[in-house]
Amino acid sequence: MVHYGDYQMEIYRAGLDGRLPKLPVDFRSLEAWAHAAMPPGLVSYVAGGCGNEHTQDINVSAFERWGLIPRMFVGAAKRDMSIDLFGMRLPSPIFMSPIGVIGVCAQDGLGDIATAKAARKLGVPMVASTLSNIPLEEVASEFGDTPGFFQLYTPTDRALAESLVRRAEAAGFKGIVVTLDTWVTGWRPRDLNQSNFPFLRGHCLGNYFSDPVFRASLADPLDEDMQAGIMQWGKIFGNPLNWDDLPWLRSLTKLPLIMKGICHPDDARRAIDAGVDGIYCSNHGGR
Template sequence: MPHFGDYQNAIYNAGLSGVIPKLPVDYATLEQRASAAMPPSVLGYVQGGCGDEFTQNNNADAFRHWGMTPRMMVDCSRRDLSIDLFGMRLPSPIFMAPVGVIGICTQDGHGDLAAARASAETGVPLMASTLSNDPLESVAGALGDTPGFFQLYTPKDKALAESLVRRAEAAGYKGIVVTLDTWVTGWRPRDLNVANFPQLRGAVLMNYFSDPVFRAMLARPPEEDGAAAVRQWAGVFGKVLTWDDMAWLRSLTTLPLILKGICHPDDARR
């Protein structure tokens, strides 16, 4: 696990031999470069938020409020950011959140694998999305020694949900991250204005198309009738989960279950 601050030494030292970084390190320039590289439909999905995007912007603004007060005359040349979580020692408390279109954010269509390789290299655990352009087993295979977590969009069909959870466990993921806030798609004006929703165009559905339970629901396999497979996906996506469903989910796996999307303190306590 590198000390993250050491990356700058590597950059400056490479600069002595004339090597300039291929990618910028500041977010504003990264965003500019990504905006130029991505098709507008993908960019809109990634950058856009719900409604007038007030909440999205307010969230970012609220985060900017935080600063750090450094303390002097303490030797912190060797830092320890490690944490204990679910019986694991993790090198830092930082995770990569699941991003369900990361697969189509790279030109080769394998962004999930790219994110997994970044996780392997940095030791920052990846939460691999259900919405993936590569099957969860392939993503797990690219994680190296870094533990991975599988994010579950719980399907309405219980057998399919069970299949995804069992596959994730068999593939070596260390926890199931159950997303609670997306059983229906948000009202996303940027996507609505151009009538674009990537999943309905067949993108990022490989975890379904590779699943034996999902395939058994189809008259013809996705490779032969993609449109019917997408229709079937739209029909099974997004179970409305309640607290009562937790016993069922709990019964499917011995892995930790992490509830994603909890906002209210009372929900967190419960």
């Protein structure tokens, strides 16, 4: 793994010639730049959370309570943060979380592709969202040797769910991450105040609109009645899964199956006993 000190010196040497970094290197400044580049409705969706956003804020402060105690005299010039996971050797225990509207966070609408390219360059696996501007096959084609995982919002149409999983397998994804806490959309005041819901405007539905099962469910082709396609997505999006559905989910794939949204240890034990390969602890910003 490249030593971050090398990158620092590259910046400092450039400063001798009067050249500053093209982008800020601290998170708050980078976040401010990003917000300035996006329309207000998109900022509210990306930066906002559920309710009064207390849980979203607590997620950050909870991590801030943790610290690292370095050990000296160990000659740590060469770092090894690699881990073994699901039969793969990864350079670090870091993943890119699935972000549903990342496609429209780029001016060209190709934010999913840009993220996949970053994953390939850095060796950090991307968890690609179902809610993508770009079909999952095109996203996966940018991974190179970096493994990618596919996050599934399980629709009420089981045939469509199976189709999405089969496509992910065929595209080369290395695992399926099933989100459990979004059978109803979150109560997001920032977006509600602006009547802003990107998907009802046709954004980030590329995986549905490119799916043969979804397209076959439409009375008319999408290019003739896009609004009907969007409304059909709204009808099948939320699936209140229960434990009886888990054997079916497990039967869909031989890939590692990860459950996203589990927070209670009893749920974690029950899921593992039922054949789940991994637990993704997440409260989804207050869902």
